Amino acid sequence: MTVTTARPPEYDPSLLALLRFRLIDLVRGTNTLQLLGRLRQQQYESPNTLRTRTEAALTRYHDELRKNVPMFANTQSFSDLPVTDKQFINAHRGELCNPQYKGKLIRKKTGGSTGQPLVYYTSTDTQSYLWAGLLLSWEAAGYRLGEPVAFLSGSSLSSSGNKQRIYYALLNVKVFSAFDMSAASMAQYAAAIGENGYRLLYGYASAVHRLACHLNSTGTRIQHRLRGIVCTAEMLSVAMRKDIEQAFGVPCYSQYGCNEAGVSAFECEHKQGLHLLSMRCYAEVLEDNRLIATDLVNEAMYMPRHDTGDMVRMAEQPCQCGRGLPLIAEVLGRQNDVVVDSHGNGVHSEFFSHLFREDNCIERFQVVFDERTLTINLHGSNLDARHTETHCALYRERIVASLTFDELRFVFNEPFVTQANSKHRFIIRRPPR
Structure with a gap:
């Protein structure tokens, strides 16, 4: 294969954009803007140079x-270290925190693909890499720093509150x-995207796809200024990408991340795989294709050899774009459902993750639905039917407020519905009766 070193055209951000992002860095104590400039250059280093950089950081x-x-x-x-998972980290959180770290401690909580909450801590350097990697993925889709962006997301991508509203205003995000x-x-949503000059649409793959299917099924064609679309949080199938590109008429790209493991990867213009930012994480792929990764820049808390819960296949050949980053050919095992009622109303499955994640009584959960019934199975040592109906009101x-089912049931500590591969899924759609 012929590998080219063509790079996306360079541009000079506006003074206003630079001031906005510098203000964000100042308030948050991050260095996203400086790091983004470094990543733009490092992504085109040779595979050997990048490998050496990662090995030194790992040591x-x-x-x-x-x-x-x-x-x-x-x-x-x-390699002697055990593979860690959410259960291990939750059980040993205090022991894994770095007693030498004196910087700002940022608490994170995620539901993840298993429905089991994980609480962990990150440093400001980790946050800098998180946003710099995200901005780098946007730039591969045509975004330019400071341009308006539409988020189609839940609170894992966006948060509420006055501080967050100010922050997203500075980012120029709606x-x-x-x-x-x-x-x-x-x-x-379609009308707003058409009227407000957004240059990028970013969001959950299934949510963006549902919007695209709505546009295609209704024959709606909106006049917009989008340069590209970036989908995250779930696998973007060939069929989904086709529907999205048909609806909006611009390229659609995939972005993949697992923040607790330091994983950040994105598609470039060739769409031959996901470029993994090896400057931030050390990734291992086991024989069963499980992706095990370590965030090398999180000084606040150690989570070595973390099981991401995803299965991937690495590419054997480099990408034609000339980036020397490791290339994930395919994410094999990451897919959530949109929960849809019989009236066509839908919510992304992350709705339930964020609904329950701050409730310490709920240790795990599963949502099972068909066209008539929504059943929510809550697990926790302090949960039982005698006192939880009020709790669940x-x-x-x-x-x-978002979904209409003939029956909405809460059950407690009942056996989870399992899949053929025995992997726990926290959202399951039953076939029509």
């Missing part, structure tokens, strides 16, 4: 890990809720 990480975490003090090599995907709401109110 430093393991040395610090052995020094600061007693349970790992006697590990002779990084959030549209993937937790409300009714026909009326999608018509409003607020959840019921929030759900019925």
Whole structure:
């Protein structure tokens, strides 16, 4: 294969855009803007140079890990460390925190693809890499720093509150809720995208696809200024990409991340795979294709060899774009459903993750639905039917505001519905009766 070194055309951000992002960095204590400039250059280094960079960072990480975490003090090599998962991290959170870290501690909580919450901590450097990697993926889709962006997402991509509203205003981002995907709401989203000059649409793959299908099925063609679309959080299938590009008439790209493991990867213009930012994480792919990754820049908390819960296949050949980053050919095992009622109203599955994630009584959950019934199975040692109906009243109110089912049931500590591959899925759609 012929590998080219053609790079996307360079541009000079406006002074206003630079001032906005510098203000964000100043308030948050991050260095996203400076790091983005460095990543733009490093992504085109040779595979050998990037590999050497990652190996040096891994050696430093393991040395610090052995020094600061007693349970790992006697590990002779990084490969001797056990594979960690959410259960391990939740059980050993205090031991995994770095006692030498004196910077700002940022608490994170995620539901993830198994419906089991994970609480962990990151540093400002981690946040800088998170946003710099995201901006780099947007730039591959045609975005230019400071341009208006439409988010179709839930609170894992966006948050509420006055501080967040100011932050997204500085980013020039407008959030549209993937937790409300009714026909009326999608018509409003389409109109806003057409009228407000957004240059990029970014959001959950299934939510963007649902919006695209709405446009295609209604024959709606909106006049817009989008340069590209970036989908995240789930696998973007060939059929989904085709529907999205048909609806909007611009290229659609995939972006993949697992923040607790330091994973950030994106498609370039060739769409031959996902370029993995190896400057941030050390990635291992086991024989069963499980992606195990370590965030090398998180100084606040150590989560070595973290099981992302995803299965991937790495590319054997480099991409034609000339980037030397490792290339994920395919993410094999990441797909969530949109929960849809019989009236066509829908919410993204992350709606439930964020609905339950701050409730310490709920340890795990599963949502099972068909055209008539929505059943929510909550697991927790302190949950039982005698005192939880009142407990769930607020959840019921929030759900019925977005979805209409003949029956909405809460059950407690009942066996989860399993799939043929025995992997737990926290959202399951039953076939029509």
